[in-house]
Amino acid sequence: MKNNGNDRQLAGPVPAPAYSFAVLTLSDKGSRGEREDTSGPYLVERLTREGYVLQSYAIIPDQLPVIVDALIALVDRQAVDLIVTTGGTGVAPTDVTPEAMLQIIDKEVPGMAEAMRAESLRKTPHAMLSRGKVGIRGQTLIVNLPGSLKAARENIEVVLPVLPHALEKIGGGTADCAS
């Protein structure tokens, strides 16, 4: 029988779907075991606390083909809802996260990336050196954050409020933008 919505009123609000997420730390030193990755585990903890369900966490080298392959695998084979990367967004020769994104995303979401930069500029002028992107491949949202723990922590807070609505829309949902 078609649900006319009354059940929903009786049962109370329907819980938000539990979106899956992956954290990918992009760091040469981290992948060689020369520096502890504190940013990746922080993001795992923060997103878990927010209600997202961890699907995978990995540290990989800051190398274009490695990043491209890892992102494609997470989207096309694991169908994760949300990928958060940390590192490799800057202006050093080894920083190639945005270039990897351009190879694999279908759409950019520039507003989310610009919002992170704008808010970060209130904390440090170095924020303008991050070239991080936010994009969509298939039905997966991919968010690039800078590498340091401080930067990862500050940037993720900027996008957390819009993630549920973004993920709902990316998945084909019809949520009202006013809600």
Ligand SMILES: Nc1ncnc2c1ncn2[C@@H]1O[C@H](COP(=O)(O)OP(=O)(O)OP(=O)(O)O)[C@@H](O)[C@H]1O
């Ligand atoms: N995953 C991480 N965990 C903790 N700190 C990090 C991490 N990634 C970067 N940092 C810190 O942020 C600073 C700037 O990041 P950046 O990616 O430029 O580091 P890097 O050491 O040059 O790169 P790589 O780790 O790829 O060798 C680093 O010097 C380091 O202190």
Ligand SMILES: Nc1nc2c(c(=O)[nH]1)N[C@H]1C(S)=C(S)[C@@H](COP(=O)(O)O)O[C@H]1N2
């Ligand atoms: N909010 C915030 N954004 C930040 C920072 C920060 O400390 N806080 N650090 C910046 C620095 S120092 C750099 S070099 C760029 C790029 O960092 P990445 O190369 O580690 O990705 O992010 C910037 N964004």
